[in-house]
Amino acid sequence: MPERTEIAVVGAGIIGVACALQLARQGRQMVVIDLQAPGMGASYGNAGHLATEQVFPIADASILKRLPGMLMDPMGPLRLDWQYLPRALPWFIRLLLNLRPARYRRTVAGIxxxxxxxxxxxxxxxxxxxxxxxxxxxxxxxxxxxxxSRAALEAVQERMRQQQVPVTFWTGDAIRQAAPQLSDAILGGLFFPSTGHFLDPYQVVCELVEAAKAAGVQFLQRQVLDGRTDDQGVTLSTDQGPLAARQVLIACGAHSARLTAALTGKTVPLDTERGYHLMLPHEHQRLPFAVTSVERKFIMTPMTGGLRLAGTVEFAGLERPANMQRAWQLHRLSKGLFRQDLSQEGATPWMGFRPSLPDSLPVIDRVCDGKVLLAFGHQHLGLTQAAVTAEMVGRLASGDQLQSGFAPYRLDRF
Incomplete structure (x- = not known):
């Protein structure tokens, strides 16, 4: 006989754990299943930036001009692996179709x-x-x-203002007054006051796990192999036997497509943007807040464990080995941004998978007569949107209707 629970959450990243805590507080019996320990996927190594200012899709029409460079430069900020190109091409075509005006406006409104x-x-x-x-x-x-670069940045500022994103222009002197260690080469920038950063993204997951356990959530380290719906709910096949639940929440990030197809019959155009970081443990006092470079296209976030350099996008799927030279490239990109170069003593590289859909919107939905809940595809904004996603999933699990603006996140848009 299978083990039984009321709700099974597949995925122990920041979104799955936040949702599990929300549902447990609503009085639901919860199990969270993941092959890895909680928080050890993309949630472990993200940039830590609460990116509420990023309301535009992950790409625009200029990606066509950049495609040759993506294929030729293995260290470029945006890279497409030659071997992965045939599999990635349908996804890129759908991305371009979603840049048409009506769909683009829907995406921006949804983000x-x-x-x-x-x-x-x-x-x-x-x-x-x-x-x-x-x-x-x-x-x-x-x-x-x-x-x-100033004209382009001023254009970004105007687009942000049109979307009511709080933003102000800072001169180079104003920037160095706030962050004295930055170089005189920096001429200016945009400051986003309604954003922030997490001091340790992995610790955030761990603290939520402890709160979830205290609320009765059970965490199982297993691999989900398959699943099916039935009259009673859903049965998941795992490497340690079957698990039955009244409802299942699929929140396993870049790995969500296969189980979604098994339970719903829907093929989701989910791909992964591989992101890299380099953690510098001896750089604790360089920055007061997260700083992104327009020209160098990466972000630096101060954390408890040092300074995290993060960024780059690599399309190479889930199976190709990581190219850690892309992580070390982040240190080379930092040269010239500070009065004194950053120390890379004891630095550690990392790579993770960002789950991305071609319209840059996540799937947050209730399907199969409420038996299957979905929360995945948040691209670069998984950490940013985890808490609000958990609140939405809590309402979905209870059968409540969400606001009319919920339509952009439905599964049936594909």
Whole structure:
């Protein structure tokens, strides 16, 4: 006989764990299943930036011009593996189709709706576990070094204002007053006051896990092999035997497509953007907040464990080995941004999978007569949108209707 539970969450990343805690607090019997320990996927190594300002899709029409460079430069900020090109091409075609005006506007509205609610949702969640200190709400900065970049940055500022994203222009002197260790080469930038950063993204997951366990959630380290729906709910096949549940939440990030297809019959165009970071443990006092470079296309976030350099996008699927030279490239990119170069003593590289759909919107939905809940595909914004996603999933699990703006996140848009 299979083990039984009320709700099984497949995926123990930040979204799965936040959802499990939310559902347990609603009185539901919960099990979370993942092959890895909680938080050891993309949630472990993300940039730590609460990116509420990022309301635009992951790409625009200029990606066509950049395609040759993507294929030729193994160290470029945006790379497409030659061997993965045949599999990636249908996804890229759908991405381009979603850049048509009506669909593009829907995407921006959908991202903006989640991001506008994200900070308050995180405040509620962290206060509820008495860990508000893990989030620093002191803004973030986008800087430029070349005079010709100023016009492009001013255009970004105007687009942000049109979307009601709080933003102000800072001169180079204002930037160095706030962050004295930054180089004189920085000419100016955009400051986003309604953003922040997490001091340790992995610790955030761990604290939520402890709160979830205290609320009765059980964590199982197993591999989910398959699943099927039946009159009673859903039965999952795992490497340690079957598990039956009234409802299942699929929240396993870049690995969500196969189980979604098995349970719903729907093929989801989910791909993965492989992201890299380099953690510098001896750099604790360089920055007061997250700083992104326009020209160098990466972000630097101060954390408890040092300074995290993160960024780059690599399309190479889930199976290809990591190219850790892309992580070390981040240190080379940092040269010239500071008055004194960053120390890479004891640095550690990392690679993880960002789950991305071609319209840059996540799937947050209830399907199969409520037996299957979905929360995946948050691309670069999984950490940012985790808390608000958990609140939405809590309402979905109870059968409640969400606001009319919920339509962009439905599974049936594909």
């Amino acid at each position: 903006r709706a989640l991001n506008e609610a994200s900070l308050a949702a995180w405040q509620r969640l962290l206060h509820s576990i008495d860990r508000a200190q893990l989030l620093r709400e002191d803004g973030s900065l986008l800087v430029f070094e070349r005079p010709e």
